[in-house]
Amino acid sequence: MISASDIFTIASKKESEKITLKVFRHQFDNNAVYKDFCGFLGKDKQNVKSIKEIPFLPIQFFKTHEVVSSQDPVQITFTSSGTTGMATSRHLVTELNYYEQSFRLAFSQFYGNIEDYAVLALLPSYLEREGSSLIYMVEDLIQGSNNPHSGFYLHNYDELIAKLTALDTEGQNVLLIGVTYALLDLIEKEDFKLKNTIIMETGGMKGRRREMIREELHEVLCKGFGVSKIHSEYGMTELLSQAYSLGDGIFECPPWMDILIRDTEDALTYVDYGKTGGINVIDLANINSCSFIATQDLGKKYPNQSFEVLGRFVKWDVRGCNFIVI
Incomplete structure (x- = not known):
């Protein structure tokens, strides 16, 4: 079992990778929406052995599904803003702490x-x-x-x-x-x-x-x-962690959060440092929901692990995701 102490005391990259894979296995076993999504991509606990093999759930699933990895009662529901008639995201939080x-x-x-x-x-x-x-x-x-x-x-x-x-x-x-x-x-x-x-x-x-x-x-x-x-x-409704920029639009994450930049033409591959792509977020604090979210934001990451947010996709057009309906 993964505890809050495991997540919030991460002190090294090796430790982070180990806990990230544990969180993936936990959510695969306990989150029906995420497990089905992984299944459509041919991914499971046996063939995911590194962070870059972990499937990232498209963020719009929070508008249409209950994305929960826990049997505990929901303590609070966070919702996104939206114009009249627009579907809003619902983040069911079972561990407000x-x-x-x-x-x-x-x-x-x-x-x-x-x-x-x-x-x-x-x-x-x-x-x-x-x-x-x-x-x-x-x-x-x-x-x-x-x-x-x-x-x-x-x-x-x-x-x-x-x-x-x-x-x-x-x-x-x-x-x-x-x-x-x-x-x-x-x-x-x-x-x-x-x-x-x-x-x-x-x-x-x-x-x-x-x-x-x-x-x-x-x-x-x-x-x-x-x-x-x-x-x-x-930050966003679907996350429980935030990155901060102390100026110039350059963001840094706390140790339990990380950013990966995916190819805009192929959601299952990643681009090199300094190249623009879609932002995938790892949020280990979100263990009771989904810690692996493919956002609709565009950005780039740098070798020192900082990142920029450059804008948003005009529409959700990531190949490999748009045909998936659960």
């Missing part, structure tokens, strides 16, 4: 003690619906900061501007985490000159503004907030 350990430990790894920050959250489109895993995480960080100034902001921009300016001027370390379009709205109302604040964008125009390439977006945000770098978080 795994999610909490994952984001707490990852934040500590990249940013240190949460109690060193005042956490201000500008996430209106997420607050306005139920089931957001991002809201759950940020609410926990706000509580963990033990700072009376930490909190959520919806459309009360003037109040946020006053709070952010005052805290930064006082020398308080601040983490402002916001959905992209709302951060752009904020800097249209105020020209900041921040010295003690980290700006972390979570992505998402949500149809409110035109899409922008990362370089253009970060240049605008850097100028508007008066900072040299824009941080980013890479």
